[in-house]
Amino acid sequence: MSEPLLSVTNVGATYDNAILALSRVSLTVGAGEIVALLGANGAGKTTTLRAISNLLSAVHGQITGGHVTFDGRRTEKLGPAQLVAAGLAQVIEGRHCFPHLTVEENLIAGASALRIGRRQLAADVARIYGYFPQLRAKRRLPAALCSGGEQQMTAIGRALMARPRLLMLDEPTMGLAPLVAREIFHFLRALNRDENLSILVAEQNATLALRYADRAYVLEHGSVALAGASAEVRERDDVKHFYLGFEPRQRRQYSSLVSQVGT
């Protein structure tokens, strides 16, 4: 197999030089793959994505070890803007649309790292409206006034404006109705298939993510606890504990608590 598009090797990370968030995370995303990053709250999904896109320093975080290679280049010396320009775009956790900017202005802001002319910019915006026709109707509306689903589409559209080769998404279905959540994943898979876009997606909704991903990594306490093809991971019994955010021992405590209450 050829070099993966993204490879993360033994990356460790802290916040405020004190709080250990990642100990030794290694993962790869091959060209044309959809890879899911699963794990309970606080497992380190967001931190892993931030470490890859060099956003940690913006949130008082540091990489303490290991390295990241994107498209054959080591990324530690690259700023977030350079990484975006190199083809690595991210939809950060919680969408973070620019609230006072209109939907269309949000999209345009997504092309900030590229040097493209106005004509090309307009064509790219039209392409996004092609993906999400309902955004076209809201183009003049401040993003903050859009529905949660529309904001997520705006955030994804904004990231796609950077013409990425690898798109990273942090919990794209958070707070969305099941139907909308499925639509988003459906869209991502179509994009992956039609435009050969590689995708790394962190998700709480493991059932949904595993249905669309080729492979998955399960994080636990800042390191990879399990990795494999989606079908395998789905079958693993112990994975269910990760989905629930319980460990077997804690679950026992929980059940004994229930039985105590019962008596």
Place this chain on the structure above:
Amino acid sequence: MSFFVDVLVGGLLSGVMYSLVALGFVLIYKTSGVLNFAQGAMVLFAALTFVSLTEHKLPFAVSLLVTLAIMVALGWLIERFVLKPLVNQSSITLFMATLGLSYVIEGAAQLLWGTEVHGLDLGIPDTPMQFGSVAISEFDLVAALIAATMVAALTLFFRTTRTGLAFRAVADDQLAAIAVGLRLSHVWAIAWALAGVVALVAGLLWGARLGVQFSLSTVVLKALPVLVLGGFDSIAGAIVGGLLIGAIEKSAEVYIGPFVGGGTEGWIAYVVALGFLLVRPAGLFGQRELVRA
């Protein structure tokens, strides 16, 4: 009635001058959350540089352009060497840095241009003109027009250019701005350069009014109540706040002054600002959370 209108118009026009100073604060506060105490020193520095250049027999237009270039460079240098190294520091640290900076700039101005008071003549007569029954100083009118033009130009810049869009994006959400590949340091450098330009305009108008002297840097103190009223992050707020403070000051001088033995202009703006702070801390136009009803 016509006397009241006279007072009001006079107040509004002098308020324009306050708006100008407040505007410089807003540009920087909006993009980086820094309350730039050095804005007053920049006003002084700009005015002093300009006068000194004209006194060295440089033509008006050349002096203006050179000062403009110096102010843009100063803004860029401040961003590069003071604020960039302090990125991710608390806002009180940044405020203290600008406080220190204001003394550095004043000191530099003193070293470069000396300490004496300079007269500044922009060639705009300060004669009253009659509009119906209301008399307006020509100088005030021109100052108001210049301020209005500048605000219109800034608004156009923010609404129609991609740099303006980057500016608003950074003001809205810094983390998202970094994530989409905007370079904060570029946007900040532009904000400081623009603040330098605003300082130049304010410095010329204030300097022509009061003479160019070191007390010019204390106009920052007048900008604070304006910002409290208008909101620290709103350009419209800086304008309306300035006009309001101007009108309130003039009216107080005429209608309250006689009962308290005069001297109201020294404190009335601060008292109003304090009262306002208790009722509406975000200011009239301060960024409200935009939420769906």
